[in-house]
Amino acid sequence: MNARDSGSPAPYTGLRVVELSGDPAGEALGKLLATTGADVIKIEPPEGAPSRYIGPAAAGAAAGDLDASLNFWFYNVSKRSAVLDYRTADGMDRLQELLSQADVAITGWRPSEWTALGTTAAGLQAGLPQLIVANLSPFGLDGPWADMVSSDLVGLALGGPLNSCGYDDHAIPPIRPGGDQGYQLTASFAHLGVLLALLERDLTGRGQVVDVAMHDCLAVSAELANPYWFYPRVLVHRQTCRHAQPTPTQPAVFATADDRYIYFALITSEQKPWQSLVEWMQSERLAADLTEPSYDDPAYRLAHFAHIQQIVEVFFLLQRASDIYREGQRRGLPIGVLNAPEDLPADEHLMARDYFVPVDDDAPGGPHLYPGAPIRFSAFPRPVMTRAPRLGEHTAEVLGAQVPGAGEGER
Amino acid sequence: MGVGSVATRLLADFGAEVIKIEDRTRIDTPRKLPLYKSEQARNFGEEVVGADPDKGGLFNNYCRNKLGVTINMRTAAGRELAERLIAASSVVTENFAPGVMERWGLTYERLRQLRPDVIYGRMSGYGHSGPHASYRSYGPVVQAVSGLSFISGLPGREPSGWGLSYMDNQAAFYNSAAILMAIRHRMLSGTGTEVDVSAVETGIGLLGPVLLDVTVNGRVTRSPDYPTGNRLEHPPAAPHGVYPACGEDRWVAIAVFGDAEWERFVDAIGRPSWTLDERFASQQARWENQDALDEAIAAWTAQRDRYEVTKLLQDAGVRAGAVQNAQDLNEADPQLAHRGVFFDMEHPVIGEARFEGVPLRFSALSADNWRSGPLLGEDNEYVFKELLGLGDAEYAELETTGTI
Numbered sequence: 001m002n003a004r005d006s007g008s009p010a011p012y013t014g015l016r017v018v019e020l021s022g023d024p025a026g027e028a029l030g031k032l033l034a035t036t037g038a039d040v041i042k043i044e045p046p047e048g049a050p051s052r053y054i055g056p057a058a059a060g061a062a063a064g065d066l067d068a069s070l071n072f073w074f075y076n077v078s079k080r081s082a083v084l085d086y087r088t089a090d091g092m093d094r095l096q097e098l099l100s101q102a103d104v105a106i107t108g109w110r111p112s113e114w115t116a117l118g119t120t121a122a123g124l125q126a127g128l129p130q131l132i133v134a135n136l137s138p139f140g141l142d143g144p145w146a147d148m149v150s151s152d153l154v155g156l157a158l159g160g161p162l163n164s165c166g167y168d169d170h171a172i173p174p175i176r177p178g179g180d181q182g183y184q185l186t187a188s189f190a191h192l193g194v195l196l197a198l199l200e201r202d203l204t205g206r207g208q209v210v211d212v213a214m215h216d217c218l219a220v221s222a223e224l225a226n227p228y229w230f231y232p233r234v235l236v237h238r239q240t241c242r243h244a245q246p247t248p249t250q251p252a253v254f255a256t257a258d259d260r261y262i263y264f265a266l267i268t269s270e271q272k273p274w275q276s277l278v279e280w281m282q283s284e285r286l287a288a289d290l291t292e293p294s295y296d297d298p299a300y301r302l303a304h305f306a307h308i309q310q311i312v313e314v315f316f317l318l319q320r321a322s323d324i325y326r327e328g329q330r331r332g333l334p335i336g337v338l339n340a341p342e343d344l345p346a347d348e349h350l351m352a353r354d355y356f357v358p359v360d361d362d363a364p365g366g367p368h369l370y371p372g373a374p375i376r377f378s379a380f381p382r383p384v385m386t387r388a389p390r391l392g393e394h395t396a397e398v399l400g401a402q403v404p405g406a407g408e409g410e411r
Numbered sequence: 412m413g414v415g416s417v418a419t420r421l422l423a424d425f426g427a428e429v430i431k432i433e434d435r436t437r438i439d440t441p442r443k444l445p446l447y448k449s450e451q452a453r454n455f456g457e458e459v460v461g462a463d464p465d466k467g468g469l470f471n472n473y474c475r476n477k478l479g480v481t482i483n484m485r486t487a488a489g490r491e492l493a494e495r496l497i498a499a500s501s502v503v504t505e506n507f508a509p510g511v512m513e514r515w516g517l518t519y520e521r522l523r524q525l526r527p528d529v530i531y532g533r534m535s536g537y538g539h540s541g542p543h544a545s546y547r548s549y550g551p552v553v554q555a556v557s558g559l560s561f562i563s564g565l566p567g568r569e570p571s572g573w574g575l576s577y578m579d580n581q582a583a584f585y586n587s588a589a590i591l592m593a594i595r596h597r598m599l600s601g602t603g604t605e606v607d608v609s610a611v612e613t614g615i616g617l618l619g620p621v622l623l624d625v626t627v628n629g630r631v632t633r634s635p636d637y638p639t640g641n642r643l644e645h646p647p648a649a650p651h652g653v654y655p656a657c658g659e660d661r662w663v664a665i666a667v668f669g670d671a672e673w674e675r676f677v678d679a680i681g682r683p684s685w686t687l688d689e690r691f692a693s694q695q696a697r698w699e700n701q702d703a704l705d706e707a708i709a710a711w712t713a714q715r716d717r718y719e720v721t722k723l724l725q726d727a728g729v730r731a732g733a734v735q736n737a738q739d740l741n742e743a744d745p746q747l748a749h750r751g752v753f754f755d756m757e758h759p760v761i762g763e764a765r766f767e768g769v770p771l772r773f774s775a776l777s778a779d780n781w782r783s784g785p786l787l788g789e790d791n792e793y794v795f796k797e798l799l800g801l802g803d804a805e806y807a808e809l810e811t812t813g814t815i
Contacts, residue, residue, distance in 0.1 A: 008599075008600040009599075011593070011596040032588070036592065054620075054645050055644075055646065056624045056628065056630075056645055058627055059628045070620050070628070071620040073620075073623055073627075074622070075620075139746055140750060140772065142749070142750075143745070143746045143750055144745045144746055144749060145745070145746035146746075148732075149728060149730045150730055151666040151668070153651060153652075153664050153666050154664045154666050154730045154732040156664075157663070158664075158721075158734075159735070159740075160736065160737065160739075162664070162734050163734050163735065164573075164575050165563070165572075165574045166574070167571050172565070173641065173652070173653035173654070173655070173734075174653055174662060174734055175563065175564060175640055176640075176641050176653070177563040177577070178562035178563045178619065178621070179617055179618050180619050184617050185584075188581060188584040188585065188588070189770055190771075192421060192584060192587055192591065192771065195588060196425055196773070197773065197776070198595060199591065199594065199595060200775065200776055202595065202598055208776065209774040210771060211771075211773075211774075212770070212771055212772075213746075213750065213770065215746060215747070216750055216752045216770030216771075217770045219740050219747050219752055220752065220767035220768070221577075223413070223550075223580060224469070225575070225736070225737045226737050226741070226767055227469050227472050228446060229737035229738055229741055230446075230472070230741075230765040231446040231447055231448045231468035231761075231764070232446060232447060232449075232450055232452040232453075234452035235737060235738060236737075239574060240571055241569065241571055241572035241573070242551060242572075243455070243551070243574060243575060244575065245454045245455065246452040246454055247452070247454055249454060249456070253569055253570070255569070261555075261569060262555070263552060263554075263555040263572075267456060269456075329543070329546045329547065332547060334548055334549060336548065336554075336556045337555060337556060338572075339561060340558060340561045340562075340631075340632050340633045341558045341561070341618055341621055341622050341624075341625040341632050342625045342631055342632060342633065343558070344615055344622075348542055348543075349537060349544075349546075350541075350615075352542055353538060353540055353609070353612075355612050355615070363628075366627075368623070368627045369626040370623070370626065371615050371616040371618070374616050375588070375589045375606065375607075375608050376606070376607040377589075377593065377604045377605070378519070378604050378605040378606075378607075379593075379600075379603065380596070
């Protein structure tokens with residue numbers, strides 16, 4: 001990315017977003033918009049968003065400090081916070097006023113929750129024709145399951161991805177991958193929905209409702225599981241840290257000398273990667289009998305796959321994970337090291353790309369490193385990431401000082 | 412492979428004329444993966460040599476609503492043809508290994524000569540700068556390097572990670588978003604842009620709050636008690652797990668947050684005596700005694716059908732759901748059927764085939780599903796003659812020389 005044109009603003013600059021959703025899906029969508037330049041106002045009840053009550057807390061914080069949740073910080077960087085209790089009639093009026101100046105509202109309510117608020121997504125949008133209402137809920141705004149309740153784990157189970165994740169040993173239940181991925185996938189789709197609705201509004205001047213169901217999003221996100229059912233009509237079965245397949249395949253995670261793991265799918269059918277692997281093993285004097293001419297024949301290799309796998313296991317077990325990663329990749333083999341989160345800030349590639357960005361947050365010893373933008377544009381710089389807001393930090397500037405309760409919780 | 416195709420599929424679904432360029436001498440991998448209708452199942456590594464590239468199900472799934480052309484980029488005439496196509500287009504996307512487009516001379520600078528306001532979407536594993544830019548990757552490698560595999564699994568054993576290329580999906584969606592953002596930027600400013608999306612960096616951004624526990628609090632996750640399987644560290648919700656149900660490899664997920672939900676759960680299962688145990692009297696107590704709690708719940712679920720458990724608990728307002736497989740989603744799930752998430756279209760070689768629709772419902776927009784995935788080179792004539800204006804003789808020449 002050379003040739004920065006600069007000069008032009010990021011595509012969300014000037015966009016006003018009102019975030020009313022309390023779960024990680026809505027918060028992650030708000031984060032995607034906020035970190036690319038939108039003014040995202042997080043509306044919180046007087047007691048604070050539910051996400052403020054979820055840990056871990058920043059080290060040294062007092063128990064119950066609503067401004068110290070790292071869960072909240074992760075999902076709410078670059079936003080503003082205003083306290084407004086829209087569960088009251090007066091609060092709902094003020095919310096409507098705020099929404100009349102907004103481009104996007106992020107909501108996260110099931111039909112019964114909309115009813116409790118005295119409106120619907122369509123009703124809210126109809127009164128404010130410019131507004132895009134993105135509702136991210138567990139099962140969407142209609143259908144027989146629309147009022148069922150969910151969570152990241154339950155969503156991944158009903159939606160299908162969980163069926164593909166776990167261990168070879170099927171006495172162990174399917175295991176949820178870490179990091180709220182059910183919610184994050186929902187946010188990714190909702191982001192696309194908001195973008196399409198924005199482009200449409202740029203042409204027609206009219207907003208609309210975007211109804212995003214976590215269940216729908218997850219049902220199309222298990223990669224090969226559906227196509228295997230659509231075409232050969234077979235089910236895939238979970239395997240330890242590698243693709244779920246119709247029939248079992250060899251392990252692809254290997255232990256290393258330093259008690260870490262690397263990922264490498266040993267494929268013996270192709271000549272070039274096979275030669276690269278054997279040359280590498282030979283250079284470490286660990287190729288054993290794999291240099292024998294009989295192994296030049298893919299059919300022979302296939303017949304002796306278990307033996308090859310054993311030799312390769314020993315080869316990796318005698319080396320350090322980072323050495324395997326670098327040397328394997330240098331030789332053109334698609335090998336990955338299983339990094340732990342603490343390995344990442346010191347990764348030479350990420351450092352060279354300035355991926356992590358310092359954020360001056362409220363924890364001692366800062367600024368601290370936060371994950372930066374994975375999308376880079378040559379035409380405009382990335383907006384500076386700012387720390388997550390304290391509860392009600394921006395109430396006065398957003399709603400005006402005369403609002404009852406404004407400034408509550410402000411420092 | 413998947414990333415580039417899925418990223419542009421969304422654009423095609425919503426009306427963009429997406430032209431996929433393929434090479435007859437190097438068939439696109441999704442065309443070769445052996446997901447065939449009415450044939451015996453093969454693992455996706457078990458390709459069939461010489462198989463018809465038009466019957467591959469995965470390609471059909473990824474390339475619906477697109478046009479398909481063939482160009483041999485290793486010939487000068489092919490590269491010249493590609494440049495003419497670029498000049499007639501407003502967005503160019505690629506997800507080759509870094510350096511491939513440069514070898515063909517297709518830098519952002521060159522693209523801007525061909526089309527001054529071009530959007531050049533570049534999708535790669537590691538991004539187009541930095542010491543590992545040329546590293547090879549695909550979904551599982553990206554998941555490993557970004558940390559997503561490590562944070563997934565039971566404590567004290569190897570990570571279970573992912574049983575799918577999750578990051579092929581997520582990177583594709585981030586790339587779709589990047590292209591739409593660049594289009595909006597061009598609508599507002601009149602200028603194009605080069606876009607560099609790294610799948611590894613996308614994955615790191617998805618690690619969740621544990622990443623700040625590391626960078627802010629200095630936590631070391633490489634420890635005997637992490638990751639935590641299906642249990643949650645924050646909040647200390649319990650029960651929070653996947654429990655056995657009647658039948659072979661049948662499971663149901665149950666997640667109970669807080670005391671009010673626990674009371675509803677206990678009522679729903681008929682207040683058996685074990686629920687009165689001191690060890691389960693508060694959320695904190697339940698969380699600290701999860702081994703005993705999970706054992707008691709598993710004994711209850713194991714006697715029941717996974718959907719019966721789902722309904723019983725959901726009727727009581729408790730978060731619970733059967734672990735569903737692809738057959739369940741397609742044939743038994745009333746919600747997905749109601750919302751029309753899957754749909755069917757005819758394909759000239761495959762016959763009728765099912766598709767995963769865009770899981771977004773708009774009040775004033777809808778996807779236009781007008782065709783199945785193109786046959787290899789199916790749209791050469793339309794694209795090269797109608798769109799680029801090639802004459803019959805010139806087109807015939809491209810065919811006879813193997814350029815297209």
